Amino acid sequence: MQDYDITNALKARVASECPGFAVVDEAWFSEPIDDYNDKTPAAYVYLAEDSAEAANELSRRQATAQVYGVFIICETGDTFRAQRHQVREALFGWQPPGSSGVMAFHSGQMQEIRGRYVWWREYWTLETPNALTASRTVTI
Template sequence: MNQYDIIDPLIERIQELCPELSSVEEAWFHTPLDDYNGQLPMACPYLVAEAATGDAETLRPRQRVKLRYGVWLVARKDDFRQQKQELYDALFGYQAGPRHDPLQFHSGKVEDIKGSIVWWISYWETDTHMISTPA
């Protein structure tokens, strides 16, 4: 994990504020899976991308960076909307620490519907700084 990745605090935040989720763990997949081991509803965040948003400072090794996280929400159609709202309430405006700006919603969409199961992906962004740490 890099010095500014907030995946662990995101997982903790979702676990704390979304107690009805059966499973919250870092996603290790990119597209919807058929086998979810009956752990529904579930949320699986992951780091999607990081991008520089400014030039590096020359006097001190530092650069502004935008982090984008994806969060899979897998739920049955009957409680999908409620779980999605709880997840959004937990994430919108969440500030992982003093080095990170509050999370902002980027986008969300249905990736798949299999029977009564909805695969929803939402994307969240925060700005922070990459700071050089001496070796």
């Protein structure tokens, strides 16, 4: 079965299309952290959820949906709205290489304002119709 994780392609897209970020990397945390000391503004991407619908009886294929998170971290003096706008411009309707789906905005929220940092988290959905082959046999 093919792995449809596009984390690396998503990192590359954000890095190339969002020049305002000093750091673009894969997230190594799932919640805001006390000892964050990397450069800002920063974007950290990760695969937040991976799911599949029931297989289609005729094609024996399943549609998958992946939700990717993008942590946007700025110092309070930085303008996180500008960075958020860059991410949205880069990802709305983007079709990752090797995928048959396009990125769609899922949700965004202020995760926390901690010390001198603003932690904003966005979620993006990638639906890939008929991506996975079902393991059962269908008799017609």
